[in-house]
Amino acid sequence: xxxxxxxxxxxxxxxxxxxxxxxxxxxxxxxxxxxxxxxxxxxxxxxxxxxxxxxxxxxxxxxxxxxxxxxxxxxxxxxxxxxxxxxxxxxxxxxxxxxxxxxxxxxxxxxxxxxxxxxxxxxxxxxxxxxxxxxxxxxxxxxxxxxxxxxxxxxxxxxxxxxxxxxxxxxxxxxxxxxxxxxxxxxxxxxxxxxxxxxxxxxxxxxxxxxxxxxxxxxxxxxxxxxxxxxxxxxxxxxxxxxxxxxxxxxxxxxxxxxxxxxxxxxxxxxxxxxxxxxxxxxxxxxxxxxxxxxxxxxxxxxxxxxxxxxxxxxxxxxxxxxxxxxxxxxxxxxxxxxxxxxxxxxxxxxxxxxxxxxxxxxxxxxxxxxxxxxxxxxxxxxxxxxxxxxxxx
Numbered sequence: 001x002x003x004x005x006x007x008x009x010x011x012x013x014x015x016x017x018x019x020x021x022x023x024x025x026x027x028x029x030x031x032x033x034x035x036x037x038x039x040x041x042x043x044x045x046x047x048x049x050x051x052x053x054x055x056x057x058x059x060x061x062x063x064x065x066x067x068x069x070x071x072x073x074x075x076x077x078x079x080x081x082x083x084x085x086x087x088x089x090x091x092x093x094x095x096x097x098x099x100x101x102x103x104x105x106x107x108x109x110x111x112x113x114x115x116x117x118x119x120x121x122x123x124x125x126x127x128x129x130x131x132x133x134x135x136x137x138x139x140x141x142x143x144x145x146x147x148x149x150x151x152x153x154x155x156x157x158x159x160x161x162x163x164x165x166x167x168x169x170x171x172x173x174x175x176x177x178x179x180x181x182x183x184x185x186x187x188x189x190x191x192x193x194x195x196x197x198x199x200x201x202x203x204x205x206x207x208x209x210x211x212x213x214x215x216x217x218x219x220x221x222x223x224x225x226x227x228x229x230x231x232x233x234x235x236x237x238x239x240x241x242x243x244x245x246x247x248x249x250x251x252x253x254x255x256x257x258x259x260x261x262x263x264x265x266x267x268x269x270x271x272x273x274x275x276x277x278x279x280x281x282x283x284x285x286x287x288x289x290x291x292x293x294x295x296x297x298x299x300x301x302x303x304x305x306x307x308x309x310x311x312x313x314x315x316x317x318x319x320x321x322x323x324x325x326x327x328x329x330x331x332x333x334x335x336x337x338x339x340x341x342x343x344x345x346x347x348x349x350x351x352x353x354x355x356x357x358x359x360x361x362x363x364x365x366x367x368x369x370x371x372x373x374x375x376x377x378x379x380x381x382x383x384x385x386x387x388x389x390x391x392x393x394x
Contacts, residue, residue: 173260
């Protein structure tokens with residue numbers, strides 16, 4: 001039985017119930033004095049507690065996919081990178097107060113704030129690139145958000161001084177922050193490595209979190225009367241970056257990626273706003289956004305709320321609305337990821353002019369060990385979808 005299988009969970013729960021019943025039945029018989037009755041009582045308590053805790057841990061793991069197999073549980077991970085394949089056979093808040101940018105403009109450099117030195121590629125910036133910690137001012141959404149910006153080595157080289165670079169917006173999962181992208185996924189180092197090996201074109205990577213109203217999970221949605229997360233990602237964020245960096249001004253130079261809820265955001269943004277992000281990479285994403293305790297009511301009430309909820313269901317969009325002209329990459333695992341069936345449904349629903357590619361690992365759970373295997377191939381794939389050099393910086 002697999003570690004995340006329902007049959008294993010139900011078996012262990014049944015054993016736990018039997019152990020509790022046996023303990024209740026045997027307890028009067030173990031009430032005597034002496035070594036054996038004491039050992040019997042201790043054994044009954046130990047076995048009962050062990051089976052109950054095993055049931056709880058298996059249920060939590062089955063729900064969240066922390067470990068997808070027995071091998072992962074004992075530390076035996078497959079670390080080989082995933083392989084990108086074609087996904088389908090046919091190829092195919094409005095009430096927020098304005099924020100004053102101040103003298104520093106829309107992007108304020110905060111030096112190395114929050115950056116771990118071990119996450120930065122070692123070497124001169126002209127050879128390995130550089131990373132900056134910044135604060136981004138969002139005039140429409142009315143927030144100021146932290147971000148890490150990785151600049152490729154070519155950004156600092158004389159022959160590229162008049163070029164604008166493509167951009168990948170990388171979104172962490174919830175409730176994780178931007179350090180997860182730099183530290184646990186090692187995105188700056190991986191990008192530097194791929195660019196150095198000419199497997200990825202020079203690209204600016206901007207690492208951000210998925211929520212603009214923590215601790216609430218805003219899920220990249222414009223909440224009626226609340227946080228305007230979609231507006232932040234599709235209008236404020238590009239505006240701020242274009243004002244401070246030599247990045248492409250046309251949509252063909254922009255892509256978005258993420259893992260877990262950040263991957264869901266990436267797909268939602270690309271399919272709902274293809275004019276902002278025509279390329280998306282989604283690691284272990286869901287294909288619709290739902291209300292829960294962390295999100296609150298994201299869509300509003302009544303008929304309009306139901307309409308908003310439907311339109312954030314990506315499989316529903318593919319079946320009922322014209323497909324957008326975007327290229328997406330989705331990932332899952334045959335063993336260990338609970339989104340495999342939905343990923344297959346999504347891929348089957350994709351129609352031209354939309355195109356989809358996929359990384360389906362033999363096994364891999366909903367964790368950073370899996371995403372580290374996928375992030376390199378995803379960056380490489382995205383680099384091939386975006387244009388560079390796009391235009392000349394006058």
